[in-house]
Amino acid sequence: MWAPGIVHHGTRRRRAAYRRVVWSGAEVLVTVGVVLLLLVAHQLWWTNRQARQDAEHKVQALEREWGTAGTPGAAGAAPGGDDSGSGSASGSGSGAGTGDGGQDGKNGAGASTGTASSRGASSDSARTTPRWSQAYAVLGIPRLSLRVPVAEGVSKADVLNKGYVGHYKGTQQPGQAGNFALAGHRNTHGEPFRYLPRLRRGDTITVETRSAVYTYVVDRTLPQTSPSDGGVIRPVPRSIVRPSYGYSEPGYYITLTTCTPDYTSRYRMAVWGKLTAMRPR
Structure with missing residues (x-):
């Protein structure tokens, strides 16, 4: 006869198995959580640390090869005059939406000066086409305190x-007429374009090469x-998706592209600039 409080051995075994x-x-x-945390730490910290160190060493190696002592922003000390091209260069979506970034601009006096002075260096760039994945220039952005190598191709x-x-294959080289187009990570692996939206x-x-800045x-x-x-990234850059953004006349352009928003590759953003000066080394 069954009595209250008595637990059969089969019930105890089932409970023990359930607890196990x-x-x-x-x-x-x-364990899975720890592994995921380690993977996140590797992506967000280690890849950045390692890539930044490698990029800094490459910049130093290029400077030694060229026989120069690079200083951040030094090339920016050669202004080319007034650039009268109209357009908004707000780094945020709201700024660009409220500006006149969609209007076509004309090359101003500064751009003309840069264009004329860059022709000699353009032929030099054409004669020395970089090998695939070769680092051959240094990109400097004083506002972002950035100095990073430029390599041929956009292979991850x-x-x-x-x-x-990375330099988009098929676009122009520094100082050449057309569009010198570049891509960079915004998150992880050094994230050189992490703060690209801050540009105004x-x-x-600046783009430094062996022969010119x-x-x-x-x-x-x-x-x-x-x-x-x-x-x-066309020679005359203009968005196909948003045609109000871009240019309609040939010029000497630079394009910087990266993913947006943070931690996603769903969209791209682009920052455009115009050549204003060239200084031979």
Whole structure:
């Protein structure tokens, strides 16, 4: 006869088995959580640390190779005059939306000076086409305290994940007529373009090569577009997705592209500038 308070051995065994299953499941969840935390730490901290160190060493190596002592913003000391191209270069979506970034601009006096002075260096760039993934220039953005190598191509493994900025194959080289277009990570792997939205119209961008230092001035910003919007890197850059952003006349342009918003590759943003000066080494 069954009496209250008596637990059969089968019931105890089932309860013990249940506790073991719950405990094992909890251990698995904790292990998975720790692994995920380590992966996040690796992506957000270690890849940045390693890529930044590699990029800094490459900049120093290029400077030694060129026989110069690089100083942040030094190339920006060669202003080219007034750039009268109209357009908004707000780094945020709201700023670009309220500005006149969609209007077509004319090359001003500064741009003309840079254009004329860059022709000799343009032929030099054409004669020395960089090898794939070769670092051959240094991009400097004083507002962002950034000095980073520029390498040929936009391969993640060979260029971008090293903390470098990549040059879009098929676009022009520094100082050449057309569009010198670059891409860089915004998050992880050195994230050189982490603060690209902070750029404003009038900020300077320098590109140093073995033979010359080119100074561009930020002119406009496209805050958001599709990753497949190839118009932003055409010789005369103009968005295909948002045609009110861009240019309609040939010139000497630079384009900086990166993913947006943070921690996603759903969209792209672009910052455009115009060449204003060239200083031979």
